Amino acid sequence: MKKLFSILTVLCIAYAASAQIQDPVDWSYSVKKVSADTYTFTATANIEGDWHIYSQTTGAGGPIPTKITFNKNPLVTIVGVTKEIGKVKQEYDDLFKTTVRYIGETATYTQTLKVRAGVKTNISGTVSYNVCDDRQCLPPSKKTFDLKLQ
Numbered sequence: 001m002k003k004l005f006s007i008l009t010v011l012c013i014a015y016a017a018s019a020q021i022q023d024p025v026d027w028s029y030s031v032k033k034v035s036a037d038t039y040t041f042t043a044t045a046n047i048e049g050d051w052h053i054y055s056q057t058t059g060a061g062g063p064i065p066t067k068i069t070f071n072k073n074p075l076v077t078i079v080g081v082t083k084e085i086g087k088v089k090q091e092y093d094d095l096f097k098t099t100v101r102y103i104g105e106t107a108t109y110t111q112t113l114k115v116r117a118g119v120k121t122n123i124s125g126t127v128s129y130n131v132c133d134d135r136q137c138l139p140p141s142k143k144t145f146d147l148k149l150q
Contacts, residue, residue: 023138024048025131029145037117038079039149043068043127045107050133055101056084056109062096064130064140068109075121076149079112102132113149120150 026046031039045053045066058065068082086107093100113123124146131138 023131023141024051025053025129025141027127027143027145029147031113031123031147031149033150034112037115039113039115039123041111041113041123041147043109043145045103045109045127045129047104047106047131050104051131052089052102052104052133053107053129053131055088055103056082058101059098062093062098062100063132063137064128066107066109066127066129068111068125068127070111070123070125073121073123075116075119076123077114079114082109082111084109115149120148123147123149 024047026048028044028046030042032042033039047053054063054065056065056067066084070076070078084103084107086103087105088101088103090099090101092098109127115121124144127143127145128140129143130140
C-alpha cells in the first residue's frame with residue numbers, strides 16, 4: 001500500500017510540473033558598437049501565439065509595464081530613454097478597468113550607451129515584464145542580462 005501511495009504521489013507531482021505553463025516570451029540581447037565610445041543595446045522579446053507583454057507606457061493602475069533596468073557601472077552612461085519598437089495595440093481592459101498598451105509577436109527595446117573611450121567593460125541589468133493572453137496572466141517575470149562592451 002505504501003508503494004502504491006508513493007507511486008501515485010510521484011505521478012501527481014510529475015503531472016503538475018508538466019502542466020505548468022512555460023514562459024511564452026523568449027528574450028535575446030545584443031550590443032552593437034556605433035563609434036569609439038557609443039554602443040546600442042538591444043533586447044528583443046519573441047512572444048508565442050496569442051500572448052503579449054505590456055508597453056513601457058501602459059497607464060497607471062493597469063498591468064506591470066515592461067521595464068529595462070541597467071546596473072550601475074561608472075564606465076557606462078545611459079543616454080536618453082529606452083526606445084520601444086513593435087506593433088503597440090491600445091484598448092480598454094475590463095480586468096484592469098483602464099486602457100492598456102501591449103505588444104504581441106515581437107517587441108524590441110533599444111538603448112544608447114556611452115562608454116569611457118578605450119576601456120573594456122560589461123553592461124548588465126534586468127528586464128521586468130508581465131505576459132498575458134485573452135484568458136490569463138502569468139506572474140510577473142524578471143530576466144537578467146550581462147553583455148561585454150569591447
